Amino acid sequence: MKKKILILLLTVILSGCSLWPFHSEKFEETWTIEPTQMVAPGHTFKRVQLGNFFSKTTLYSISSEQELALLLYKNYEINVLEVPYISEADISLQRVYLYLDTLMVSPFSLKQGIIEYKTAGSVQYKTMYIRIEPDEKYTEDVLRMSNAVIESLVTADMTDVEKIEVLHDYLVKTIVYDESVLELDLSKYVDHPSFTAYGALNLKTAVCSGYARAFLQMMRLLDIKSGIISAQSIQHAWNIVEVDGEWLYLDATWNDPIPDVPGRVLRTYFLQSRRRFLADKEHSFDVSSEDTLDADELESFMQYAYSTISQ
Helix, strand or coil: CCCCEEEEEEEEECCCCCCCCCEECCCCCEEECCCCCCCCCCCEEEEEEEECCCCEEEEEEECCHHHHHHHHHHHHHCCCCEEEEEECCCCCHHHHHHHHHCCCCCCEEEEEEEEEEEECCEEEEEEEEEEEEECCCCHHHHHHHHHHHHHHHCCCCCCHHHHHHHHHHHHHHHCEECHHHHHCCHHHCCCCHHHCHHHHHHHCEECHHHHHHHHHHHHHHCCCCEEEEEECCCCEEEEEEEECCEEEEECCCCCCCCCCCCCCCCCCCCCECHHHHCCCCCCCCCCCCCCCCCHHHHHHHHHHHHCCCCC
16 A cells, blocks of 8 residues: 655745735635535635735645545546645645545545745745646546446446445456465556556456445445545555445455455445444554544544535
């Protein structure tokens, strides 16, 4: 589970005659997400305009890692890949990456830029930006295959549980776990297709993240709330999905054990509560830290990302 993050730093030296060149004007505008959208319905992101003797810059004002991750995702949806922001919160880019990863079908990397404005060697103000660099070379193929699978298996009279079941079973029946990846030096194969939905859906061979991303893509097309859960401690990924207002867990990879048996589908890890999912002590979540998210943080982000905010 290799995170791709780069931090860049630019320092601007200010004239000594202006120790505090910025003025923060009132919030001139906000970005409110349409309540009909699946992710972040009704959410509002605040913008602030900072002015100095160079120029005026409009940035987002961010209060938490979860808010920044969701803002990045909503910009990504409209093909805006670079987001400028300011924040007084203590934000870990690693944790923002992990929150964002729960929503992303395509693999991606993050780059963060920090601009420090200094006078007499002292930092007077700091602004940031984050750029998402998605790997989308397989996006159209994945969408085409996902739609074809849904069209062939899902009917209008199915409940959400029935849709989830038939697509879970399809993944388990058609994908062979790629054991060859276990022998690779992953630092040299960061773009290996077995880690992607393309590997799972189009090549029919994948590892856990491929299963999970393929499932997320099909849930997204069906407007079923879902996400990807990753645990660095066990180097594994699976899915979380909302059913009747409850967040449940599903692991298509471990329901398709090695060696592959054609037609075999296990339900050992299918739509289970957290307590049941963890009962056999095979799965575990990370402990919360500067670089990791625990189960409560991941579930709260799912709730935050998919909850409708009334204006």
